[in-house]
Amino acid sequence: MSKTQExxxxxxxxxxxxxxxxxxxxxxxxxxxxxxxxxPIGWSTAIFPQELCETFGxxxxxxxxxxxxxxxxxLGGQFISHAEGEMRYPINICSYARLNxxxxxxxxxxGWEKVEPAMPVPTFLTLANxxxxxxxxxxxxxxxxxxxxxxxxxxxxxxxxxxxxxxKVKYVRNQIENTIKKMEEFFGKKFDWDKFLEVQKISQINRxxxxxxxxxxxxxxxxxxxxxxxxxxxxxxxxxxxxxxxxILEQLKKExxxxxxxxxxxxxxxxxxxxxxxEGIACWPNLGYNLKTLKKYDVNCVMNGYVTxxxxxxxxxxxxxxxxAYQTSSTNSFSTPSIMEKRxxxxxxxxxDGMLCHVNRSCKLMTFHIFVGRDIIEEKAKxxxxxxxxxQSDTRVFSEAQFExxxxxxxxxMKANKEAK
Amino acid sequence: MQYVxxxxxxxxxxxxxxxTYDREIYAKTVVPHGTGSIGPKQxxxxxxxxxxxxxxxxxxxxxxxxxxxVFDDADNQKSEISCHAKGINFLNPEVRxxxxxxxxxxxxxxxxxxxxxxxxxxxxxxxxxxxxxxxxMANILNVKTxxxxxxxxxxxxxxxxxxxxxxxxxxxxxxxxxxxxxxxxLVAGINKSVAKRVASLAxxxxxxxxxxxxxxxxxxxxxxxxxxxxxxxxxxxxxxxxFAGALGAALFALEELEKKGDAIT
Numbered sequence: 308m309s310k311t312q313e314x315x316x317x318x319x320x321x322x323x324x325x326x327x328x329x330x331x332x333x334x335x336x337x338x339x340x341x342x343x344x345x346x347p348i349g350w351s352t353a354i355f356p357q358e359l360c361e362t363f364g365x366x367x368x369x370x371x372x373x374x375x376x377x378x379x380x381x382l383g384g385q386f387i388s389h390a391e392g393e394m395r396y397p398i399n400i401c402s403y404a405r406l407n408x409x410x411x412x413x414x415x416x417x418g419w420e421k422v423e424p425a426m427p428v429p430t431f432l433t434l435a436n437x438x439x440x441x442x443x444x445x446x447x448x449x450x451x452x453x454x455x456x457x458x459x460x461x462x463x464x465x466x467x468x469x470x471x472x473x474x475k476v477k478y479v480r481n482q483i484e485n486t487i488k489k490m491e492e493f494f495g496k497k498f499d500w501d502k503f504l505e506v507q508k509i510s511q512i513n514r515x516x517x518x519x520x521x522x523x524x525x526x527x528x529x530x531x532x533x534x535x536x537x538x539x540x541x542x543x544x545x546x547x548x549x550x551x552x553x554x555i556l557e558q559l560k561k562e563x564x565x566x567x568x569x570x571x572x573x574x575x576x577x578x579x580x581x582x583x584x585x586e587g588i589a590c591w592p593n594l595g596y597n598l599k600t601l602k603k604y605d606v607n608c609v610m611n612g613y614v615t616x617x618x619x620x621x622x623x624x625x626x627x628x629x630x631x632a633y634q635t636s637s638t639n640s641f642s643t644p645s646i647m648e649k650r651x652x653x654x655x656x657x658x659x660d661g662m663l664c665h666v667n668r669s670c671k672l673m674t675f676h677i678f679v680g681r682d683i684i685e686e687k688a689k690x691x692x693x694x695x696x697x698x699q700s701d702t703r704v705f706s707e708a709q710f711e712x713x714x715x716x717x718x719x720x721m722k723a724n725k726e727a728k
Numbered sequence: 729m730q731y732v733x734x735x736x737x738x739x740x741x742x743x744x745x746x747x748t749y750d751r752e753i754y755a756k757t758v759v760p761h762g763t764g765s766i767g768p769k770q771x772x773x774x775x776x777x778x779x780x781x782x783x784x785x786x787x788x789x790x791x792x793x794x795x796x797x798v799f800d801d802a803d804n805q806k807s808e809i810s811c812h813a814k815g816i817n818f819l820n821p822e823v824r825x826x827x828x829x830x831x832x833x834x835x836x837x838x839x840x841x842x843x844x845x846x847x848x849x850x851x852x853x854x855x856x857x858x859x860x861x862x863x864x865m866a867n868i869l870n871v872k873t874x875x876x877x878x879x880x881x882x883x884x885x886x887x888x889x890x891x892x893x894x895x896x897x898x899x900x901x902x903x904x905x906x907x908x909x910x911x912x913x914l915v916a917g918i919n920k921s922v923a924k925r926v927a928s929l930a931x932x933x934x935x936x937x938x939x940x941x942x943x944x945x946x947x948x949x950x951x952x953x954x955x956x957x958x959x960x961x962x963x964x965x966x967x968x969x970x971f972a973g974a975l976g977a978a979l980f981a982l983e984e985l986e987k988k989g990d991a992i993t
Binding site: 666682685691692693704706709713720723 | 794810833842847848853934
C-alpha cells in the first residue's frame with residue numbers, strides 16, 4: 308500500500324447508515340436461520356405487497372436489492388458468467404435476472420463460496436409485475452429451476468390513466484386476498500388481520516417519513532448527496548413494514564436536520580454548483596466512479612426518478628387503496644407522458660439545472676422512453692439533458708470516458724445557461 | 729504579437745490551431761495519431777516549429793478531445809462538445825445543427841442564434857457510424873481513409889451494407905469483395921451505411937438549418953452527400969472543418985484570457 312493510501316482517512320459512516328447496514332445483516336441472518344431450520348423463506352420482487360409476509364412473520368429477501376448490493380461490490384460477474392455460460396441465458400436479458408438466476412443455481416450446489424450478502428435458498432417466491440414485466444419470466448425460471456411455488460400479484464399497466472379504473476383495483480385486491488388464503492395453506496398459519504393493520508400503519512409511517520427526508524433535499528444547497536438516497540432506499544425495499552426502519556429514518560432525519568442547521572451536507576465541504584436529476588436505476592458497479600466524477604464537476608444528483616417507487620401510499624385498512632397503490636407506485640406502470648410529467652414536477656421542486664439519463668442496457672422498459680422523454684423534459688422543464696450507456700449490474704456496458712465527456716458537456720451547457728441568465 | 733493554442737486530441741488524430749489575440753487563425757496542423765500515441769506531442773511540436781514559435785509565445789493552451797486530461801502543458805481543458813460548437817459557430821454563425829463524426833463517437837449538437845448549445849446527443853456505445861468504422865473498412869479495402877470520398881464519386885451503384893456492427897460489416901465487405909463487386913460501389917455503400925446511422929442520431933437532436941459537419945470525416949464527400957440525402961437537407965462543410973474542435977479550444981483559451989483581462993480584442 309502506498310503512503311498516500313495509508314494516510315487517506317476512512318470516511319466515517321453516519322449512524323443512520325450503520326443502522327441500515329445492521330438492519331440488512333439482521334434480515335439476511337434471520338432468513339438464513341429460518342432456512343437452516345427448514346422453515347419457509349421467500350424471494351420477492353422489490354414492490355410486492357410485503358405486508359403479507361411481514362404479518363405472517365415469514366422472512367423475505369429481495370433478489371433485485373441483493374443484485375444491486377453484490378454488483379456495487381463488483382462481485383456479480385461470476386454469477387452472470389454462470390448464467391450466460393453453463394445455464395445458457397442470453398446476454399440481452401436483464402442483468403439482475405442473470406445475476407440472480409446464476410446465484411440461485413450456485414447456492415444450491417455444495418461448497419459454493421458465499422458472497423455477502425449471502426442469499427439463503429428460498430422455499431417460495433412472491434412476484435408483482437408492477438415495476439417490470441420481465442420479472443415474470445425471471446421468476447418463472449427460478450420457480451422451475453428450484454421447484455418452488457410463486458405467489459403472483461398481476462398488476463395492470465395504466466396506458467391512458469393516472470388513476471387505475473375500478474375493475475383494475477378490484478382485480479388486484481382480489482388477488483391480494485386470494486394470495487393471503489393461499490399463503491395460509493402454504494405456511495400452515497392463520498393470517499392475523501389485526502397484526503396486518505399494524506404492519507400497514509408502520510409501512511405508511513415509514514413511507515411518509517422517507518418522503519419527508521427526500522423532500523429535504525430540495526433545499527439549496529442540498530443537505531444530502533443525492534446518491535445517499537439510493538443507499539437509504541434499501542430500508543424501504545427490505546423492511547418497509549418494520550419498526551426498525553422507522554428508527555433508521557428518525558435518525559436519518561435528525562442527521563439531515565442537523566446538516567441544515569449547520570449549513571453542511573453529506574455532499575461534502577465543496578459546495579454543489581449544479582443540481583441534476585438522475586433518470587434510471589443506479590449504475591451499481593460504477594457508483595463510486597459516477598460519484599467521484601460528479602463531484603469533480605461540482606454536480607450533485609439531488610434527486611432521481613427511482614427512489615419514489617416504494618412510496619406505496621394508502622390508508623391502513625383500506626384494501627382497495629392498497630391494491631391501487633401497488634399498481635401505481637412505480638412510474639414504470641405509466642405511459643411516457645405521465646412519467647415525464649412526474650419528472651418535470653420533481654425537476655422543478657428540486658431546482659435541477661440538468662438531467663442525466665442512464666441508458667440502462669438491462670432495463671428495456673426504462674430505456675424505451677429515454678430519447679422521447681429527454682425531449683419532453685427539455686421542452687417542459689427547460690433544462691439540458693444528456694445520456695450515457697451503462698448497466699445496473701453488467702460491467703461490460705459502461706465506459707468511463709464516455710460518461711465523463713457527456714457529463715462535462717452537460718456541465719458546460721448548464722454553466723453557459725447560468726451565465727446567460 | 730501573442731497567441732493562444734487550441735489542441736484537439738482525438739482517438740485517431742491530433743489537431744492544433746494557433747490564434748492571434750484579434751481572433752485570426754494564425755496556424756493549423758494535423759497529425760494522424762491520437763491519444764495514447766506520439767500524436768499530441770508531435771502536433772504540438774509541429775505547429776511550433778512550422779511557425780518558428782516557442783512555447784513562451786503562447787499565452788494560453790486549451791485542450792479538448794479524448795486526450796484532453798493527459799496533456800502536460802495545458803492550462804485548461806474543455807469537452808469536445810463545447811469546442812466543436814464554438815469552432816463551427818466561429819466559422820459560420822448561421823449554423824444551428826452540427827454533426828461531428830469523430831474516431832470513436834458521433835455528436836449532433838443544436839445551437840441557438842447566439843451560438844449557445846441548446847442540446848446535444850451522442851452515439852450509443854457502438855462503433856457503427858464512427859470514423860473508426862471507416863478506418864476499418866478502408867483497411868480491408870486496402871485504400872486510405874482519405875480516399876473513400878473520391879472513390880465513392882466514381883461509383884456506378886451503391887452496394888447495400890446491411891450490418892452496422894463494425895465486425896459484421898467487415899465480414900460483409902469481404903464477402904462482397906470475393907463476389908467481385910466494384911471497389912467504388914462498395915465504398916459508396918460504406919459511406920451510405922455511416923450516413924444512415926448518423927442521420928438517426930441527428931434526427932434525435934432535431935434538425936434546424938443551417939446544418940454543418942465538423943471533424944475530419946466531413947472531408948469525405950461521399951459521407952457528406954449520403955448524409956445530405958438521408959437528412960434531405962444541404963450540409964455546410966467549411967474547409968477548416970477538421971480543425972473545428974481545436975479552433976473552438978483556441979477561442980475558449982482567448983475568452984479565458986479576456987476574462988482575466990490579459991487579452992484585448
